[in-house]
Amino acid sequence: MSQRFGKIMQLGYVVHDLDAEVDHWTRVMGVGPFFVTGTVPYDTVTFRGAPCDAETRVAIASHDGVQIEIIQQTGGGASTFTEFLEATGGGLHHVCALTDDLEADIAAWAARGVDVLQGGVTKAKIPFAYMDTDPGNRGRVLELVQPSPGLLRFFDKIETTCAGWDGQTARIDL
Numbered sequence: 297m298s299q300r301f302g303k304i305m306q307l308g309y310v311v312h313d314l315d316a317e318v319d320h321w322t323r324v325m326g327v328g329p330f331f332v333t334g335t336v337p338y339d340t341v342t343f344r345g346a347p348c349d350a351e352t353r354v355a356i357a358s359h360d361g362v363q364i365e366i367i368q369q370t371g372g373g374a375s376t377f378t379e380f381l382e383a384t385g386g387g388l389h390h391v392c393a394l395t396d397d398l399e400a401d402i403a404a405w406a407a408r409g410v411d412v413l414q415g416g417v418t419k420a421k422i423p424f425a426y427m428d429t430d431p432g433n434r435g436r437v438l439e440l441v442q443p444s445p446g447l448l449r450f451f452d453k454i455e456t457t458c459a460g461w462d463g464q465t466a467r468i469d470l
Contacts, residue, residue, distance in 0.1 A: 301401070301438065305451075306356075306363035306392035308439060310377045312385075314368035318355050322466040327364055329465045330355040331454055335370065341416035343375050348414060350375035355467065358458040363451070365392070376414040376426050380433050388435035390426060398423045398442040413437065422447055 311317045314332070322328035332355040341348040351371035357364050367389070369377040380389050395401045402412060405427050415425035423442045430436035443451070457468070 302393035308365040308390040310389040330357040337419035383433040390437035392439040
């Protein structure tokens with residue numbers, strides 16, 4: 297069995313203050329603009345196999361084809377995000393790769409002894425899974441996402457907008 301997964305297309309940072317991080321990434325790192333959501337609409341989410349009610353805000357930008365995602369949990373109980381923040385104070389939490397068949401990939405990881413840490417489906421019917429690849433909370437969680445055509449169009453919009461960024465607009469609120 298292959299030990300590989302798809303191309304890493306995103307670096308995901310879990311933080312206490314999304315707005316401060318967007319400011320840092322745009323002003324200091326020169327990455328932007330960030331597309332900023334309100335509360336992400338989830339259909340179902342589990343954390344360590346139990347129902348999860350985490351509420352999150354997300355900001356995404358792209359730098360030369362690699363997305364920078366900033367996640368702030370704004371409500372709800374225990375999640376991979378609260379666990380990570382408690383253990384580390386925040387920072388790089390995961391890398392993300394896209395998949396054509398999330399269920400098959402989850403089964404392949406399970407055969408290797410790696411379970412889903414947190415997973416679910418968004419209201420837009422996009423399945424995702426954060427794999428339990430980093431029990432030490434060192435920023436090595438693998439997120440797998442099975443994108444819809446609409447999500448791919450959104451990612452293309454992010455890439456195009458960021459490639460032509462004027463260096464001034466820090467955020468685009470969705």
